[in-house]
Amino acid sequence: MVILRVEYPETNDGKTLSTLARKLTVPLRQSLRKARVLLPKEQKRAPVLHVLLLSGQQGYVGLSYPENNSPLENGIMRLKFPNEAPSRSTLKLEEAFLQFIPKAEWDKRLGGGLNAVDLGSSPGGWTYQLVKRSMMVTAIDNGPMAESLMQTGQVKHLTVDGFKFEPQKKNVYWVVCDMIEQPQRVAERMGDWLINGWCQEAIFNLKLPMKKRYETVTEILAQLEQRLVDADIKFRLQVKHLYHDREEVTVHVQNLVLKF
Numbered sequence: 192m193v194i195l196r197v198e199y200p201e202t203n204d205g206k207t208l209s210t211l212a213r214k215l216t217v218p219l220r221q222s223l224r225k226a227r228v229l230l231p232k233e234q235k236r237a238p239v240l241h242v243l244l245l246s247g248q249q250g251y252v253g254l255s256y257p258e259n260n261s262p263l264e265n266g267i268m269r270l271k272f273p274n275e276a277p278s279r280s281t282l283k284l285e286e287a288f289l290q291f292i293p294k295a296e297w298d299k300r301l302g303g304g305l306n307a308v309d310l311g312s313s314p315g316g317w318t319y320q321l322v323k324r325s326m327m328v329t330a331i332d333n334g335p336m337a338e339s340l341m342q343t344g345q346v347k348h349l350t351v352d353g354f355k356f357e358p359q360k361k362n363v364y365w366v367v368c369d370m371i372e373q374p375q376r377v378a379e380r381m382g383d384w385l386i387n388g389w390c391q392e393a394i395f396n397l398k399l400p401m402k403k404r405y406e407t408v409t410e411i412l413a414q415l416e417q418r419l420v421d422a423d424i425k426f427r428l429q430v431k432h433l434y435h436d437r438e439e440v441t442v443h444v445q446n447l448v449l450k451f
């Protein structure tokens with residue numbers, strides 16, 4: 192027994208099928224229930240029967256299992272852009288938090304009073320997410336930060352090189368990094384932060400303008416993992432091409448040995 196999802200491609204053409212998908216869902220669900228293919232009630236842990244519409248006449252039918260599929264409709268994490276945020280990039284960090292950090296741990300790991308460093312912070316979309324969670328943020332970028340963020344009193348803006356900045360004290364919980372730079376260089380710097388104990392957790396983007404993106408990410412992350420293993424760091428590493436990511440992936444690394 193399965194549950195049903197009628198979906199459509201996330202393209203301009205695909206989106207024109209959203210009404211049809213909605214209208215098809217109820218009658219299809221009813222007839223599948225009658226045929227005893229569908230469960231009488233929706234259950235989160237059941238296999239999903241996907242009908243992916245390609246047009247009004249054609250589609251694919253497929254089956255997926257809950258341990259290996261997205262629980263979200265069309266696999267998309269829809270987030271509302273907060274009007275006060277200075278850039279749309281803000282949604283990347285919000286999605287990353289939702290994706291990588293279990294909600295039950297938000298108070299401890301994303302709660303007020305934690306110190307954070309935002310490398311490549313201008314104009315402040317990522318800093319906004321940290322400030323919103325009552326963190327104190329050191330924002331590193333030669334570019335300007337939104338005045339609204341500076342007025343909160345939670346942000347210290349330093350116009351220095353994000354690859355050279357070192358925290359003075361070991362009281363930083365989060366480092367986040369959205370610098371547009373070679374992914375190899377960013378991953379190496381994040382490795383430095385984790386190995387030197389300058390942060391407890393890191394979220395960073397690897398920008399991938401090149402052709403061999405998968406190979407590049409695999410190689411870079413294997414090198415980072417090896418460095419962390421060699422340094423005896425107990426860690427969890429997650430990576431995902433988020434819905435709000437463009438030519439980039441988002442990586443999360445947590446040092447599992449708590450310093451705080």
Ligand SMILES: C[S@@+](CC[C@H](N)C(=O)[O-])C[C@H]1O[C@@H](n2cnc3c(N)ncnc32)[C@H](O)[C@@H]1O
Binds near residue numbers: 280352
């Ligand atoms: C994609 S933007 C960051 C957007 C930001 N996360 C937001 O949400 O508003 C990339 C930023 O990285 C900064 N950047 C690039 N190289 C840098 C470096 N070496 N040190 C500090 N900032 C750097 C750029 O100035 C640029 O503002």
